[in-house]
Amino acid sequence: MDLGGPLLSLLPTTEGTLILESPTATWRSTDGGASFTQVGPSLGSRAYALPGGGYAIPTNNGEFSVWLSPDGAKWSYVGRPEVP
Numbered sequence: 001m002d003l004g005g006p007l008l009s010l011l012p013t014t015e016g017t018l019i020l021e022s023p024t025a026t027w028r029s030t031d032g033g034a035s036f037t038q039v040g041p042s043l044g045s046r047a048y049a050l051p052g053g054g055y056a057i058p059t060n061n062g063e064f065s066v067w068l069s070p071d072g073a074k075w076s077y078v079g080r081p082e083v084p
Helices: none
Strands: 009-012 018-021 025-029 037-041 055-060 064-069 076-079
Antiparallel strands (some): 009 018, 018 025, 025 037, 055 064, 064 076
């Protein structure tokens, strides 16, 4: 697995799922880190676990936006939050 640079973030969960953010991709492991699958391009930021379940990655690649995932495998762009 080529991370393409330094690790940006590694988010462990209690279920053994890990979300890893590298400079080149977003990765997911369901076996405690024994293996990883690329699940998307790098979003350039840290992944966060949400209190109600699922994950969020806020980004600032020229425009602040948020990506959400219920399971860390499939990510959806939800756009920019409304900020006064």
